[in-house]
Amino acid sequence: MRxxxxxxxxxxxxxxxxxxxxxxxxxxxxLYLAGGSxxxxxxxxxxxxxxxxxxxxxxxxxxxxxxHLEDEFSKHLKLVxxxxxxxxxxxxxxxxxxxxxxxxxxxxxxxSSLWVDILPVDGLPDKEEEIEKIYKKTNFYRxxxxxxxxxxxxxxxxxxxxxxxxxxxxxxxxxxxxxxxKILEQAYKVPFDKANKAGVVTxxxxxxxxxxxxxxxxxxxxxxxxxxxxKAMSCWDEYLTGIYGNYMxxxxxxxxxxxxxxxxxxxx
Numbered sequence: 001m002r003x004x005x006x007x008x009x010x011x012x013x014x015x016x017x018x019x020x021x022x023x024x025x026x027x028x029x030x031l032y033l034a035g036g037s038x039x040x041x042x043x044x045x046x047x048x049x050x051x052x053x054x055x056x057x058x059x060x061x062x063x064x065x066x067x068h069l070e071d072e073f074s075k076h077l078k079l080v081x082x083x084x085x086x087x088x089x090x091x092x093x094x095x096x097x098x099x100x101x102x103x104x105x106x107x108x109x110x111x112s113s114l115w116v117d118i119l120p121v122d123g124l125p126d127k128e129e130e131i132e133k134i135y136k137k138t139n140f141y142r143x144x145x146x147x148x149x150x151x152x153x154x155x156x157x158x159x160x161x162x163x164x165x166x167x168x169x170x171x172x173x174x175x176x177x178x179x180x181x182k183i184l185e186q187a188y189k190v191p192f193d194k195a196n197k198a199g200v201v202t203x204x205x206x207x208x209x210x211x212x213x214x215x216x217x218x219x220x221x222x223x224x225x226x227x228x229x230x231k232a233m234s235c236w237d238e239y240l241t242g243i244y245g246n247y248m249x250x251x252x253x254x255x256x257x258x259x260x261x262x263x264x265x266x267x268x
Contacts, residue, residue, distance in 0.1 A: 001264040009263050010047050013054045014226055016116045020094050023072045029062040032231050039247055046226040050256040054116045060192040063120040088176045090183045090202040092118040103261045122187045123195025124211050135207040138186045145179035147171035209242035
């Protein structure tokens, strides 16, 4: 096994993304850069320099079709998600099984592979207060879910480590399956096809800032990412403002976060 540096991690993830885009194009599935990857495309024309992952999103109907296309990918790539029983997250990942990842704040047995996150975009209510309720509930269950994998011996402060040791046992009693079901219950509240608004619900880290006009979301603009052309929702400026505020301003050095992960590649 050989350890990968940050540039090699990014190259591997970009290769995953390119194959994902190829399969989506072949089946008429809509795929958009999202989160930090979209911010990177707009501000840096590629990865945010200190970032180490790729996020994309797609309408829920397209997402559900993609779940059944695993055989379309190269043999070292695997689609994993809660819906097909291969992962514990309420969204999909396309992983490179030749790699092994150990994240600092995860338990020793929670090793994974390098991935691209594929986030479903679900329907949202018209009223802002109803949108807020959905995100508050999913935020609670998302935090509970993450505690099931958390390493109780790691934390940025002593207080956080102490709190983890206290709450992790309760999170484990509630369990991964129940957390996922509660999150998906919120995601499915408003069917995508009947909604006027839409957003990433299952892993919506930015709450109501994720909400978009669905028709604007479904229209797309071309953006450059690491020399390749990908799609972004036409409302990318509103979307990035909703989740990052003044997104063209670089954050202070202390807020430039990575996953703090150790990545190895199996020998050829």
